[in-house]
Amino acid sequence: MIRSVPLVFLFRFPIYIICIAGSLLFSPTTSSAQGDLLISPLRIVFEGAKKSQEINLANVGKDTATYAISVVDYRMKADGSFEQITEPDSGQYFAGPYIRFFPRKVTLAPNEAQVVKLQVIKTAQMADGEYRSHLYFRAVPDEKPLGEQAKKDTGGISISLKPIFGITTPVILRVGENDANVILSDLDFTIPNDTPRLSLSFNRTGKMSVYGDIKVDHVSPSGKSTQVKIVKGVGVYTPIPARRFAMELDRDKKVDYHKGKLHITYTLQTSDKSEKKAEADVELK
Numbered sequence: 001m002i003r004s005v006p007l008v009f010l011f012r013f014p015i016y017i018i019c020i021a022g023s024l025l026f027s028p029t030t031s032s033a034q035g036d037l038l039i040s041p042l043r044i045v046f047e048g049a050k051k052s053q054e055i056n057l058a059n060v061g062k063d064t065a066t067y068a069i070s071v072v073d074y075r076m077k078a079d080g081s082f083e084q085i086t087e088p089d090s091g092q093y094f095a096g097p098y099i100r101f102f103p104r105k106v107t108l109a110p111n112e113a114q115v116v117k118l119q120v121i122k123t124a125q126m127a128d129g130e131y132r133s134h135l136y137f138r139a140v141p142d143e144k145p146l147g148e149q150a151k152k153d154t155g156g157i158s159i160s161l162k163p164i165f166g167i168t169t170p171v172i173l174r175v176g177e178n179d180a181n182v183i184l185s186d187l188d189f190t191i192p193n194d195t196p197r198l199s200l201s202f203n204r205t206g207k208m209s210v211y212g213d214i215k216v217d218h219v220s221p222s223g224k225s226t227q228v229k230i231v232k233g234v235g236v237y238t239p240i241p242a243r244r245f246a247m248e249l250d251r252d253k254k255v256d257y258h259k260g261k262l263h264i265t266y267t268l269q270t271s272d273k274s275e276k277k278a279e280a281d282v283e284l285k
Contacts, residue, residue: 036061037108037137039169043211044135046120047174055116055169057137059108066107066140069116071096071133072168076237079244091239095131095173098122105140120173128176130208130238134168170237172209179206182236184264184280186244189257196257198229198282199246200264204236211235212268212277214245218255219263226253228262233269260284 038058046053059065073094074082088094100121106114116135186201204210216229228250236243249257266278 036063036065037067037139037167039137039167042169044118044169044171045174046172047178050120051123052117052119055118055135056113057106057108057116058113059110062110064107064109066105066142067137068105068140069101069103070136070138071099072136073133074168076235076240076243078240078242089239093129093131093238095133095171098126098131098173099133099171101135118171123175126173126175128207129174131173131175132170132209132237134170136166136168138166174208176207178208180208180210181205182210182266182278184266184278187264187280187282189262189282189284191257194251196228196249196251197246198249198262198264199244200280202234202236202243202245202266202278204238204241204243207238209235209237210268210277212266212274214247215265215267216247216249217263217265218249218253218257218260220255220260225263226255228253228255234266256284258284 036059038060040056040058044053044055057067073085073088073096075085075089075092076082098120099118101116101118103114103116106116108114181204183203183205184200185203186199188199190197198216202210212234213230213232214234215227217225218228219225229247231247234245249262261284262282264280264282265276268275268277
């Protein structure tokens with residue numbers, strides 16, 4: 001006679017789900033919320049005589065939250081995605097060794113705000129070029145001591161799933177003249193499944209990255225211009241020379257995508273001005 005023996009497992013530790021949102025490129029706005037954390041600005045650039053800046057954090061949730069702050073480094077790939085690295089690629093420089101920030105951990109009550117201060121250090125050791133690292137704001141889970149956990153005999157597996165939210169924001173140090181330039185190429189317009197789609201390549205030159213907004217206008221044969229797309233915060237980071245980008249265009253503007261042309265402009269975002277950096281046209285047929 002074979003007896004059936006139930007298998008009972010009780011896990012008394014949480015399993016965490018890591019949810020990370022990038023910046024970079026990561027966001028088209030000057031501030032962003034991930035989880036219950038609001039960060040502004042989402043991009044810090046040191047250039048010229050500027051040696052210190054601040055990042056504003058705010059807890060927009062209903063519970064007190066703690067966030068640990070650290071430095072991480074990424075490479076941008078040709079498709080615009082990012083992957084974390086520990087050693088820089090050829091022509092890439094990390095900003096981490098040249099910045100300090102405080103505090104390194106913050107606890108925010110609901111609707112409470114906190115300033116994180118950043119300062120550039122060791123500037124005499126920096127050669128001309130662009131240095132980039134990312135500040136990573138990671139939510140610290142609120143763990144209760146085991147003795148405070150409710151004792152339950154579930155007769156099965158007990159798993160606690162807690163999301164750990166994180167968000168990164170790039171910190172960029174620029175030394176020397178900003179010689180960055182960009183050209184748009186390899187433009188390809190298609191209408192798969194009645195959805196107008198435009199893809200193109202950004203070709204970057206110089207020692208610095210570029211970061212800006214791309215706008216697409218449809219120009220009819222009579223010369224009428226209608227904006228059919230705008231994407232904010234599109235970057236090409238050092239050291240990659242090119243990035244491929246694709247976007248769907250507006251189908252509700254009542255334009256004929258078989259006639260006229262598409263006019264594409266790429267405008268750089270800076271702290272005090274905007275600069276049109278590249279233009280290109282696609283003839284429609």
